Amino acid sequence: MSSPQQELLSWYAANKRDLPWRHTRDPYRILVSEVMLQQTQVDRVLPFYQRWLASFPDAQTCAEAELEVIHRQWKGLGYPSRAERLQLACREVVQQRCGQWPDTAAGLQELPGIGPYTAGAVACFAFAAAVPLVDTNVARVYARRDGLTMPPDKKELWAHAAAQVDPGDPISYNNALMELGALICGARSADCGACPWRERCVARGDDQRQQETANPLKVASRKDSYGVAITDRKKPRHHVVLALIHHDGRYLVAKRPHGAHVGGFWELPGGKREKGEDDRVALAREVIEELGGEILAARPFVSWNHDYGDRYISFHCYRCRLFKPEAVAPLAADELQWVEPAAFMQLNFPPANGPVQQRFKKYHRL
Numbered sequence: 059m060s061s062p063q064q065e066l067l068s069w070y071a072a073n074k075r076d077l078p079w080r081h082t083r084d085p086y087r088i089l090v091s092e093v094m095l096q097q098t099q100v101d102r103v104l105p106f107y108q109r110w111l112a113s114f115p116d117a118q119t120c121a122e123a124e125l126e127v128i129h130r131q132w133k134g135l136g137y138p139s140r141a142e143r144l145q146l147a148c149r150e151v152v153q154q155r156c157g158q159w160p161d162t163a164a165g166l167q168e169l170p171g172i173g174p175y176t177a178g179a180v181a182c183f184a185f186a187a188a189v190p191l192v193d194t195n196v197a198r199v200y201a202r203r204d205g206l207t208m209p210p211d212k213k214e215l216w217a218h219a220a221a222q223v224d225p226g227d228p229i230s231y232n233n234a235l236m237e238l239g240a241l242i243c244g245a246r247s248a249d250c251g252a253c254p255w256r257e258r259c260v261a262r263g264d265d266q267r268q269q270e271t272a273n274p275l276k277v278a279s280r281k282d283s284y285g286v287a288i289t290d291r292k293k294p295r296h297h298v299v300l301a302l303i304h305h306d307g308r309y310l311v312a313k314r315p316h317g318a319h320v321g322g323f324w325e326l327p328g329g330k331r332e333k334g335e336d337d338r339v340a341l342a343r344e345v346i347e348e349l350g351g352e353i354l355a356a357r358p359f360v361s362w363n364h365d366y367g368d369r370y371i372s373f374h375c376y377r378c379r380l381f382k383p384e385a386v387a388p389l390a391a392d393e394l395q396w397v398e399p400a401a402f403m404q405l406n407f408p409p410a411n412g413p414v415q416q417r418f419k420k421y422h423r424l
């Protein structure tokens with residue numbers, strides 16, 4: 059009888075996707091792929107990965123690049139702090155370690171911006187270290203195949219995974235396991251008939267168990283709601299986007315022009331979403347029009363509805379970074395100010411914008 063490792067590796071040999079980072083053992087290129095794959099799907103990463111390596115083929119070119127150039131190459135992939143961390147690690151290797159990458163997970167973790175998972179991935183895929191790699195796909199497969207208790211204890215899960223790694227070919231084993239979780243043993247559905255472990259899996263064909271184990275690493279969080287519920291479907295509804303722009307620990311606020319509706323109140327830059335626009339397009343346009351700035355990154359912060367009596371306004375606030383935050387100008391406001399979080403909470407916002415401060419308070423634990 060073949061071992062679980064052999065079964066998985068045979069399946070992988072016949073079914074693996076041809077991904078560019080699987081053709082290299084260069085720690086820099088592996089790191090680029092691992093950082094890009096954090097929170098981003100493979101298909102989306104592929105063109106960015108190729109473009110990035112065309113611009114920065116090695117750690118030295120990445121380390122020496124201007125931060126703005128780094129951001130422009132990363133633009134569109136999201137979470138630009140990932141690119142900053144990648145550059146910090148490259149700088150450390152190029153400037154402090156004569157271009158030599160550490161070859162163990164522990165050594166890699168000493169580089170700035172590299173956490174335990176990424177360090178393990180680079181140690182495995184670049185240096186063939188027989189370490190476990192537990193992402194959500196891998197956790198799901200083990201939780202299902204071996205009937206692990208849910209939610210799994212993280213320490214026990216990693217120990218469980220460590221005992222399974224094939225020491226003879228850890229690179230293929232770890233890749234294969236992730237591939238199985240991505241292609242066959244999915245969060246939404248499991249194709250048990252095509253699974254190399256169907257004969258040894260306790261969750262095979264068990265829909266309930268498969269649902270319980272869909273996202274084993276996800277910690278359930280209570281979602282707060284703000285504003286009012288939309289109860290009158292006939293009442294007109296408009297959408298407004300707001301930019302909560304931060305830089306160096308401070309936030310940008312604008313004072314509404316005197317003479318305008320709620321003039322003199324502080325507010326966030328933004329405005330009405332126009333026909334044909336989605337939030338991000340509207341946000342980019344508003345920030346250019348009101349500040350002369352360009353958005354580097356925007357993540358949802360809080361959304362709510364406000365009832366004005368004759369219409370609803372649905373506000374969509376994004377936490378943003380700009381390419382050149384120091385260059386903003388008050389093109390549509392009496393005044394701009396950068397304020398610390400505590401001062402932000404003291405500002406007078408129009409009543410309809412109250413949920414921004416409620417969410418902000420929670421975000422900063424003020």
Ligand code: SF4
Binds near residue numbers: 199253259
């Ligand atoms: S048999 Fe089904 S549930 Fe079990 S590991 Fe394979 S795909 Fe997942």
